[in-house]
Structures are given as C-alpha cells and as structure tokens.
Amino acid sequence: MNQSYDTSKKIRHLLAGIFTLSLGASLIWLILEATGMPLTPDLGYVMNSVGDTGSINVVTAILMDYRGFDTLGEASVIFTSVAVTAAILAEPVFTLERPILSIITRRAIAYLVPVFFMFPLYVITHGHLSPGGGFQGGVSLAVLVILTHVVFGHNLAMKKIPFSLLTMGEYWAALSFGILGLLGIFTGVGFLANLATGVPRGIPGQLLSGGLIPVLNLIVGIKVAAGLSSLYITLEGNPRRKK
Amino acid sequence: MNSLGEYIALIIILACLVLSALSAVLIRGQITTIIVLSVFSVLCAVLFAMLQAVDVAMAEAVIGAGFLTALFVTAADKTRGQGS
C-alpha cells in the first residue's frame, strides 16, 4: 500500500517535471523569437529624461514620472496587502518576550543604529541622482525596524516605534500621493503631472531637482517603510497556536 | 561585459542560480529552504548588478534577501510544531 503510494508519487513528480520542462522549453523558444525581432525599442527615455523630468536616474524618471500611475497602483497593492494581512491576523500583541541578544551586542548596535539609518535616508533622498529610490530606501527602513525588533526585543521596539505611528504614517502617505497627483488635474495637465504643472525643475544633478520626483520618492519611501514594517509586526505579533 | 573573464563569471552565477532554485524547491527542511531562497535572491541581485540593472539589484537585495527572508523565517517559526 505504502509502496504503491510512493510509486504513484514518483510518477506524478516525473510527469510534473516533464510538463514543466516543456513549459520552460517553449518559454525559451518564445523569448528567443521575440528578441530576434529587428527592432530598436528606443523610445527616447534616455535622450529626453533629463530635459523632461530633471532626473538623472532614468529608471526613477520612468517610475515616478512617465509611468507614475503604475507606481501609484503598486503602492496601492502594498497598501491593500497590509490591510489584508491586518484583516486576516488579529491586532499584534507581544506578551512573551523572546530571548534577546546580550547586553554588549545591544549596546554596540544601539550606537550603530543612527549610522544604519543614514543609508536608507540617502537612498530615498537621492533617488533621482543615484541608484535606488523610494522603494529601495523604504524597504531598507522596514528592514531596520525588523532589526530593532530582533535586537532589542519587541516590547522596547514597540515603545520606540509604536504600531499606530506606522499605520497612520502609511495612511497619510498614501493619501498625500493621491492628492499630489490631483495637482496635475487642477493645473489641467493630467493626473500625476510633474514639471508641466509649473514646479521648478532645479538644476539636474543637484539634490533639489526633478520637480516633484524627490517629494514622490519621499512619500513612497515613508509608505513602503511603514507598510512593510507593520506587515512584519502583524505577522510576528500573531500569537502562537496553543498546544 | 567586455572580457571573457566576466562572461565566465556570469555563466557561473547563472549555473549557481539554477542550482539554488532547484535545491530551494527540492530540499525538505523549512529553514534550509528559506536560507537557500535568500542565497538565490542574493545571487539574483549580483546578476542584476552585472547586467546593468543597479536599481533592480538594490531592490532585489533589500526585498528578496532582507525583508522576505525575515517574513519567511517568522512564518516558519509560527508554523513549527506538531503538524508538518
């Protein structure tokens, strides 16, 4: 009985392997076919982005300006998944303190934490100048929040970074993203318009340049940081199953 | 991607990528799987950096190797017990 079950399982795995390999092979064929098309998909983003948006990082220019609507959508996906997680799991509670690191480690990390915070802040504020942007910086901030939880224990971390602050930060950031987009509607250009609304461009290459792009980066950074860290806290603060 | 050396390095990374993906899927233990997955994410990030996609590399590094690993470990910790 058990033997035959094992055999059928093996056969099933083999069939699944053959199926997925054929899927992969057809995908390879399709990709090669698609990239073999004689075409230069140069839409002039690289040529025009500095003039159009004032951002040196073309990827940020596309994310925050040319295709800013996608970014709003993706920020809403994060927003909704945080809400879904909060709806599935209960409000986080930390009753049992898990074993935390030794005092020396904690002291050492406590001195290092301000240094750690430099990196995400740099990434967020220089999103239009160097690699990175709101998302990368925001996730790094969220990872730092997780770090404080792991190193200093939940109770202290929750005292320093209260959950309601994260929630409110996320809601306000999401709301301000939408309202900032409406600015373009009022000036008659279109939703999420940047330089065309009359915002000064600044000198490309400097910190204050790119019109609304740094502002959007900041908003997205706050939103992603708050959202993802409250995701972690909700998951971690979920009580273990009672035996 | 100018020299032969870089090309060979790329091929090695790609091979490691496939291997780590395969072992992440096939290995049984949960924590091992998660660690292999985070190795996979780091390799992805290195690959993206080599392929001129620094922004994506950064995002993959912080999300795949940092944030998601933390979530996975938490979830694995919460689902450890008598069931499997």
Place this chain on the structure above:
Amino acid sequence: MRLDPVLLVVTPLISAFLLSLVKKLTPRLAPSLALGLSVFTLVLSTLLAKEVYINGPVASYLGGWNPRIGISLLADQASVLLVLLVSWGQTLGLVFIASYRGFTHWPGKYLVFSSIFTCSLIGMALTADLFNLFVFIELSTVATIGIMAKPDRPLGSVAGFVYLIVASVSGSLLLIGVVLVYSATGSLSMAVIAQEIHALPPGLYWGILLCFTLSLGMKFGLVPMHFWQPWAYHAAGCTGAALLTAFGMKAYLFAFFRVLWVPLQLPSMAPVFFPVLTLWGLANIILGHTMGLIQKDYKKLLALSSTAHGGYILVAAGLAGSMGTTTAGLFALAAGFFHMLNHSLVKASLLWVGRSFLKQASSSTIDVLKASPLGTGIFVLAALGIVGIPPTGGFASKLFIASSAGTPAPVIIIGLGTLISLAYYLRIYLILRDQTSTPSIVKSNGTSVRELNSLFVPGILAMGVLFIGFSSSIIMPVLLNGAGAMMDSGTYILHVLGDLP
C-alpha cells in the same frame, strides 16, 4: 474642459485611503462617507458616459505624456458601460449592507477593499496600457483576497490561499505575455502595439495569445481553470461573492475582449481563434451547468452557474469575432453585453437574497434553506431571469445570442444549458416553498425587520431583470454602439494616439 476619465479611477482609490484613515479616527463616520463617495463616483461615471455618448471617446494622458512613452486611458462607448456597471455595483453593495446593518459601525475592512476593488475594475476597463492592465489586475487580486478571507469564516483563508496561487500563476503568465509583446514591438501602449503587431511571426503571436488567454481565463473561470471559483464564493460570503461574480468577472471578460481586439488584433491576425473561443464557451456552459446540477451548496452552485454564464458571453464574443464588423457581428457582441448586464443583475440579486436564506438556515446547504414568502418571490423572479423565461432579460439575451449563431450546434447547447439550469433552480424553489420560515416578518423585533430590509436591494434588482426584458429595444441600440466601439480598433487607435502630436 472635458471630464478626465482618470478621475473615475482615482476617486475610489483616494476614498479607500481616506476611509481607512477615517475608520481609524472616527469609525462611526466611515459607512456614510463611503456611501457618499461611491455615489460621487456613480455621478462622475454617469457624466462620463453622457459625455462619451454625446461627444465621442475621451482620452486621458497621465502626466501629460505622449501615449507612446507614458500611460494613457481611454473611455470609449464600450468601457463606459462597464464603468457604469461597476460603480452601480459598488453603490448597491454598500446600500445592501446598510439595509441590514445600519450606518453605525461596520466591522472589518470591507469598505476599503470594496473601494480598491472598484478602482481596479474601473482601471481595467479604462486603461490603454498593457502593463497598467497588469497592475490593476494584481490590485484586484489583492482586494479579492481581502473581500474573501475573513477570520470568522473557517475555510476563507484556505480558499484565499488557493486563489492566491492561481492568481500568482495567472499574473506571472500575464507578465510574460506583456514582456514578450514589449520585446517584440517595443511599446506598452495598446494602440501602438496594435499597429506594430502585424510584423510578428505566427509562432510568437500564438504564444502571446495563449499567455493572455490562459492568464485571463484563470481569472474569469475558463473551463479547466474555474475550480477555484466555488471555493472562493463559498468563502467570500454572499455580499462579497456578489461583487466578485456580478462585477469582477465581467471586468475580466471585458479586459480579455479588449486585449483580443485592440492590441492583439485578433480579427486580422488569427481569426481562427474565434471559433475556438465559441467552442470553449460552449464547454463552459455544459460543464458549469452539469457541475451545478450535482452541487449541494447554494453559493457553490451559483459560482458554477457563473462559470456557465461566462460561457454564454464567450460564445457571443466568439460568434461576433468570426462574423467581423458586420451588422450580425455587432449584434452578437451586443447580445453578449446584454447578457453581462442581465447576469450582473440576476447574480447580485440571487446572492443577496440568498443571504437571508442562509442566515435563517444558518447553513448554506440547499436542502435546509429557509425563506420568507417575500424572499421566495424575489428568488423566483431572479431565477426566471437567469434561466431565461420569456418576459425577463435572460430570455432576450439568450435569444439574441442563439439567434446570431449560424449553425444549430450552439443553439442546441444553449437550450440544453437552459434546461439544466431550469432543473436546479426548480429544485431550490421546491425546497424553499416547502420550508417557508415562520413568518418572522410580523414580529417587530430588530433582527426580523432588518431581514426584511435586506430584501429591498435584491428585490429592486429582480425588478430590474424584468425591466430590461421589456425595454431591450431601448437598451440594445446603446449596447450596439458599445459593441461597435469594442470591435473597431481603428477608432480606438485614432483616439488614443490622434489627439497628441
């Protein structure tokens, strides 16, 4: 200045953000605010529809960019119909909940999720950009799980997990399709792709077509991929399930048709796919109805019936595609739209009236359902509409679809499906008739009055089914207009690309 279509997407989105904030600060205010905002969306969509039908399609260029490099939206005669349908659905859903819960405090985050869901469906209808379509579809997936998975429903999270896996595979396939299209044509705008796609080799084209069909098919329940639907609707609860089937499924179908007709240029590239679509739709009808016949759970039965009715709409689209932009082809697609409208009304009515049956029986098994006489009446009216008995809209729509089929085979299958569905709705009716609940309506304690109130919205919807059956001669010209806009990709391209230099 013309009304910007993007407002239709942004209003529900901003209201979702606003509602979560208000829910945190002053929870009592949230339901009334939500209703007000959704009525505002409804007014906007009515204005947009009026504008589009009087002055022609309106395009919106986000950020003011040329549609070749930025994202654009287009509200044409077809998409405004869906926008209207979805915004009505959102408003009616809120009214329905308010009718039995009042305006004080609603537990859970239904308000936020339904707003986000509405936003994503409207976005899917309006967008003229493939990647943006992907983003909206993912957004709708997340919102669907939010509507579906509630901590107080035991199997909700299992169904949510399965739905999540299906949706992830679907999203991955869709993304691969979009990436292939981008690397082959160098653009993401549907209008530009429509111009460039003729250069594709047939193998690649079919691969892309298959990616899109499978991916969107998983979403609206194409036959082998519909297995998640009964579980999802079972988990979602009647109120949420009505949103998923009556409005969500329509939006996925609509997005599928748009992708087929505009960016993929199916009528000129691979017209042989349309008969395949017809056959697939017929398979949906047969399988959905027969699986419904043996189903013992009210919500799962309605889910399988939705699979079947998605099949009717697919059949209509397949027939329309194979006949091309002729009068008969336009009529077939308009019949499909008419069936969409009818099915939305009927399914929402059946699920919402079912809520009171389920509440009184405290189970969703068909054999123990209990109904008040009024509830039974509404159920009968709606069931007549879904089976397709003459004075209702269901009869008209099925007649239109069957009459546009040139061959007898689809007609026979549609008739057969009608018979099967007649059988199972009759079965439910007989059970309801025998197990009439004690006339709790007479008692004036709070709960029974609320149960009575909760029959108000489904009652209106059931009357609507009768109404559209009588006034099909008024509605059809509008739908014919919409079908024309859907099938005429040349005008679509002109309106997206034409206004800008």
Place this chain on the structure above:
Amino acid sequence: MNPQIPVFITAALVWAIGIYGLIIHRNMIQICVSLSIMESAVIILLVGLAFVPGGSAPILDGHTGPFADPVPHALALTAIVIGAGFLAIALSLTVAMYRKYGTADVKKLFPWDETQ
C-alpha cells in the same frame, strides 16, 4: 559575447522550477518559496531583455555611449514590489491557517481531493 541568451535560458529554467515546486509541494511554506522563485524568473527575464552589450546602467552622470533600456527595469521594480505584497499575504494566510487547524499542509486542509 552576448550574455543575453544564457540569461534567458536561466530565466526559463528558473520559471519552470518554480512551477514544478508549485505542483509537487503540499506544504504551504514551500509553496510560498516556489511562488517567490517563479516571480524572480520573470524579473531575470526583464533584466536580461534590457541588457545592451557594452552599455552601462541608465544613470546619466556623465557617461556617454549606450545605456541599458530603462523601461524593463522600471517594470521589474514594480513586479518585485507586487510580488512581495503577494508573498506577504500568502505567508500570513499560512500562519492564520496553522493557528486554526494546526497544519500547514494544503492537502489536509482541502476537502476537494477525495482520494486522499
């Protein structure tokens, strides 16, 4: 030497591995791992598409010459973040279900497979 073709082959293989994992696994955590791998594959594909031989990253700080196509990079970033949102939901569903039923095995939770 153009590295695009090996990158594409890797992407397709990784995608196939992810789907394989989705098919064979019953444990929800492992299903989430497979999901994550499947999502990464499309990102690899996007990045491979954007690659330009002899080019550099699309950051215009004084470089001249060819740049990688920035659009797939933007799409990849969006897709990564959406994938992360999905995975977070999947994991929290796993935790919620484990708390309720004491198992993370989909097969034990699912009544639809009557044979087992």
